[in-house]
Amino acid sequence: MARGRPRQFEVDEVLQAALNVFWAKGYDGTTMADLTEATGLKPGSVYAAFGSKAGLFKQVVDRYVATVFSYGPNGLEADSVREVVHRWLTGAAESTTGEATPAGCLLVQGALATGGESREIAEDLCARRKAAQVMLAERLAAAKANGELSADVDPRVAARYVVALAEGIAVEAASGADRETLLSLVDLAMRRLPWEA
Structure with missing residues (x-):
């Protein structure tokens, strides 16, 4: 029985290249031409490996959550609530x-800019953001x-308050705010958290 040709590319490299394109342009704004230019793959190879643009995007988001957003789960390991919040907000400022x-956050901007035929994509991104909120x-x-x-205090x-701050940081970053500015917002937020006496 004949075997298909082996893949001639590194999946991680392709996912990272596609991640940068989707992150910069959003799901709807990214064309197959953008993806083939960034990854070096022909459209047929993209479809063969990932099934569709949506299939590629799902794997890209999985990669984003596991790498860029790793500050969230890692921050939960802090010894105190204050440090959990500090790590979460600092991670948001640095990753965006x-x-x-x-600049910005793939999960936030992707959900805001995706609609129409891509409604399912937007719903998945919202669900992932809600999952992070539940985890926190x-x-x-x-x-x-x-x-x-x-x-x-209702946890x-x-x-929701912490996630709203982090998402606001992402929007500010996408609007051109630099890291120093965003970290100064984190410092201000950390002076006294709303539930602290």
Whole structure:
């Protein structure tokens, strides 16, 4: 039985190249020509490897969550709620202002700029952002259970607050704010968190 030709490319390299394009232009704004130019693959190879533009995008978002957004899960390991929030917001400021990456956040901008036929893409991005919020809320609930967070604080509301700040940081970055400016916003937010007495 004849075997198909082996892939002649590194999947990680292709995903990273595609990530940078989708991040800069959004899902709807990215054309197959953009992807073939960035990855060096012909359209047929993209379809053969990933099934469709949407299939490629899904794997790109998986990569983004595992790499760029790793500051979220890593931040949850901090010993205190203050440090969890600090790491989350600092991670947002740093990841949205990388020297070698587009400004802003793929999950935020992608969800805002995607519509029409791409509604399913936007819904997936929103679901991923909500999953991050749930993850943070669970960490804050654990802090509440051990007495670190006041009994009158709803961990879900506190998590939504932190995520809203992080998403605002991403929007500011996409609008041209530099890292120093965004880190100064983080410093201001950290002077006193709303639930601190």
